[in-house]
Amino acid sequence: MDKYVIRGEKPLFGEIEISGAKNAAVAIIPAALLVDGVCRIENIPQISDVTLFLRILESLGARIKTINRTTMEIDCSGATFRRGRFDLMRKIRASYYLLGAMLGRFGEATVTMPGGCDFGVRPIDQHLKGFSAMGAETEISGGLIRAETVGGLRGATVYLDVVSVGATMNIMIAAVLAKGRTVIENAAREPHIVDLANFLNSMGADIRGAGTSVIKINGVPSLSGGTYSIIPDQIEAGTYMAAAAAAGGEVLIKNVIPKHLDCITAKLAEMGVYIENRGDMVLVRRDGQLRRANVKTMPYPGFPTDMQPQMGVLMSVARGVSHITEDVWDNRFKYLDELKRMGAKVNVEGKTASISGVEYLTGAAVKACDLRAGAAMVIAGLCARGTTVVEDVYHIERGYENIVEKLRGVGADIVETSETEPQPGKAAAV
Ligand code: EPU
Numbered sequence: 001m002d003k004y005v006i007r008g009e010k011p012l013f014g015e016i017e018i019s020g021a022k023n024a025a026v027a028i029i030p031a032a033l034l035v036d037g038v039c040r041i042e043n044i045p046q047i048s049d050v051t052l053f054l055r056i057l058e059s060l061g062a063r064i065k066t067i068n069r070t071t072m073e074i075d076c077s078g079a080t081f082r083r084g085r086f087d088l089m090r091k092i093r094a095s096y097y098l099l100g101a102m103l104g105r106f107g108e109a110t111v112t113m114p115g116g117c118d119f120g121v122r123p124i125d126q127h128l129k130g131f132s133a134m135g136a137e138t139e140i141s142g143g144l145i146r147a148e149t150v151g152g153l154r155g156a157t158v159y160l161d162v163v164s165v166g167a168t169m170n171i172m173i174a175a176v177l178a179k180g181r182t183v184i185e186n187a188a189r190e191p192h193i194v195d196l197a198n199f200l201n202s203m204g205a206d207i208r209g210a211g212t213s214v215i216k217i218n219g220v221p222s223l224s225g226g227t228y229s230i231i232p233d234q235i236e237a238g239t240y241m242a243a244a245a246a247a248g249g250e251v252l253i254k255n256v257i258p259k260h261l262d263c264i265t266a267k268l269a270e271m272g273v274y275i276e277n278r279g280d281m282v283l284v285r286r287d288g289q290l291r292r293a294n295v296k297t298m299p300y301p302g303f304p305t306d307m308q309p310q311m312g313v314l315m316s317v318a319r320g321v322s323h324i325t326e327d328v329w330d331n332r333f334k335y336l337d338e339l340k341r342m343g344a345k346v347n348v349e350g351k352t353a354s355i356s357g358v359e360y361l362t363g364a365a366v367k368a369c370d371l372r373a374g375a376a377m378v379i380a381g382l383c384a385r386g387t388t389v390v391e392d393v394y395h396i397e398r399g400y401e402n403i404v405e406k407l408r409g410v411g412a413d414i415v416e417t418s419e420t421e422p423q424p425g426k427a428a429a430v
Pocket residue numbers: 023026093094117121122123124125126127128162163164165166167188305306328329330371372399
């Protein structure tokens with residue numbers, strides 16, 4: 001298994017370019033199944049979740065052409081209903097978007113139960129509730145989810161009992177080719193929801209209100225091809241902002257939408273980090289000591305749960321006692337056990353973690369428990385005294401394009417290795 005070896009306490013200086021948004025790409029690529037023609041999609045992040053999705057689409061009959069590193073043409077006009085690559089679907093959380101896409105395109109769908117990061121129960125009842133309201137019969141058995149309709153989906157009003165990103169996007173995908181109007185109430189408002197709606201509208205869909213809590217979709221008979229560019233990744237940008245804040249130095253983060261970063265910027269500023277918005281770039285500088293802060297995760301525009309572990313690392317070396325309340329996921333504090341191995345002082349009670357800042361973290365062997373937890377361990381390694389080895393980095397590579405190269409580009413001492421034992425001199429503190 002590959003791991004990262006990081007020698008810490010090196011301030012970061014230079015520029016980092018942000019890639020396309022993972023959580024937009026993993027919805028837009030399956031949504032291409034609805035399009036009768038060639039979708040040229042630009043700014044696709046090179047991450048393993050995207051690679052898996054492209055292979056799944058191919059197994060459903062899509063033709064995929066690579067134009068350059070970040071641009072692909074996806075042509076699903078020849079796709080037919082069939083059994084796709086279940087082995088690959090099982091590896092990604094977002095494979096649930098195939099339910100909406102296949103139902104919309106074929107009137108029936110069979111997919112595996114979703115995989116991906118494990119941080120507690122991850123139900124999809126709200127997705128299924130939406131499909132049922134639209135006339136689909138759904139059944140879960142033997143690790144598979146099967147949905148079918150008689151004569152296709154019909155528009156309906158769906159009130160979401162919880163604000164769910166996945167359910168909002170999945171119902172939106174399913175509704176695009178349904179007969180009549182679908183209304184999603186209590187919808188999530190994340191930037192990637194707006195991006196998915198913009199993609200679908202650019203292919204001929206009629207979706208209004210994405211980015212608000214009521215989304216209206218008027219079904220259209222068909223979608224035709226076009227060109228679309230995915231937005232920059234809000235969480236990738238936030239992660240490098242946190243990395244610069246943890247390691248110190250000055251980093252210019254390029255290709256961002258500063259508005260999407262507002263709550264991250266505000267929290268980092270509260271902790272004593274200098275941040276300057278420069279159009280589609282953001283400059284992050286930290287030279288003094290970090291100050292304590294509190295974070296409560298919430299759906300957008302609240303503080304994103306996907307930035308919670310990265311903030312936990314900053315708090316572990318900030319002056320004073322910080323508190324995190326995790327209000328989105330039940331079990332997203334596992335990374336704190338890893339951080340404790342590096343000397344963090346942490347106490348978790350239910351949904352709240354209290355973190356007392358220490359003077360410095362110490363390098364150790366730690367695991368990437370999931371995608372963002374792994375990113376947090378990398379950040380911890382960058383600011384820790386000594387050498388940190390982060391294991392199970394395949395989690396990180398699901399969602400961060402070239403993280404090692406990007407960090408090395410700003411002066412971090414990080415290498416990827418598949419050696420079973422750390423090399424002498426590389427990982428002395430492990
Ligand atoms: N929920 C339900 N029923 C449902 C769906 C969700 O009860 O049918 C609950 C969940 O248990 C959770 C809350 O609603 O407590 C929010 O879940 P949501 O559906 O919004 O999450 P998701 O769509 O499965 C996406 C991202 C996650 C991110 C969350 C929240 C993708 C592929 N994943 O997950 O991203 O944490 O939204 O913003 O878009 C990540 O990128 O590291 C990641 C985990």
